[in-house]
């Protein structure tokens with residue numbers, strides 16, 4: 471989105487909920503605190519490639535964040551998203567927020583040291599490497615313990631919200647829109663949703679907020695992350711968490727109504743992406759939907775392309791560049807699925823796929 475000549479920052483700020491603004495300001499503060507204590511992104515003298523695409527300025531980033539908040543509000547008004555709590559945090563929340571913030575800042579010193587040393591295999595002792603694909607055994611984002619400890623699982627959501635200055639939850643929940651549309655006239659008690667690479671369960675929580683009676687399956691390779699996911703929204707009665715690889719989902723053919731992969735594909739090599747796409751297609755029922763939500767790809771918002779070039783320099787993301795060029799629509803078409811909806815939500819793209827009427831290969 472190019473900066474609109476009619477964009478009125480003051481007016482946009484006035485019309486955005488206080489809770490959303492407080493959230494953005496808080497996580498922007500976390501971001502500033504962590505980069506103030508951090509060293510440079512690269513070692514002195516180390517040559518890095520400069521971003522090739524255009525870089526947005528702060529004003530257009532703020533515009534994009536406020537547009538996301540406005541979009542969320544509008545989607546709630548249209549019944550395409552469940553309401554969310556938009557009130558600013560109350561005093562009782564303060565000790566919890568400060569404790570999280572302290573843990574995040576303390577950990578970010580370790581992340582910075584790893585970034586500077588380009589240390590990407592600093593994983594907890596006792597990991598059995600045979601349980602995981604090789605590409606997984608690394609410190610994505612240079613994060614402590616990779617995905618493989620309780621400490622990492624406890625910090626993950628906070629780190630992601632900080633990286634996206636408080637907009638990650640707003641972006642992710644737009645993955646619900648195609649599901650809510652598809653649910654019109656259907657009974658959630660008879661439906662099953664599987665979130666592949668569910669992480670700490672944020673998207674499953676979004677689904678539970680919209681459809682508490684829908685059965686949920688969470689799949690992930692990280693046992694500590696699954697543990698966090700299991701603890702969220704305990705009122706969901708029909709829920710199963712399975713430690714498994716997305717390339718070999720232990721579910722029967724055509725057994726779920728919705729299958730999602732949220733922020734998974736940018737962390738996979740292309741071969742693994744292809745296998746996961748085939749698995750998503752395999753497990754979804756004939757009238758079901760696949761939701762793939764992930765980072766923007768090159769050209770989705772041309773004025774943001776430089777950010778996509780920059781991201782894998784500051785954060786260990788060895789497969790990100792290939793993600794930005796991956797033909798997701800072609801990949802799903804090879805599995806008999808066609809694109810039915812695309813949404814851009816700030817730095818995230820959500821694609822919904824339905825089975826083609828004349829089924830193709832692999833369907």
Ligand SMILES: C[S@@+](CC[C@H](N)C(=O)[O-])C[C@H]1O[C@@H](n2cnc3c(N)ncnc32)[C@H](O)[C@@H]1O
Pocket residue numbers: 603606617642666667668669670671672673689690691692695714715716717731732733734737
């Ligand atoms: C960037 S996180 C996204 C987590 C979650 N979907 C979210 O929206 O926050 C990536 C997740 O994918 C999981 N993961 C990565 N590769 C996987 C694979 N091949 N099979 C299953 N899970 C995988 C990781 O353990 C991690 O929880």
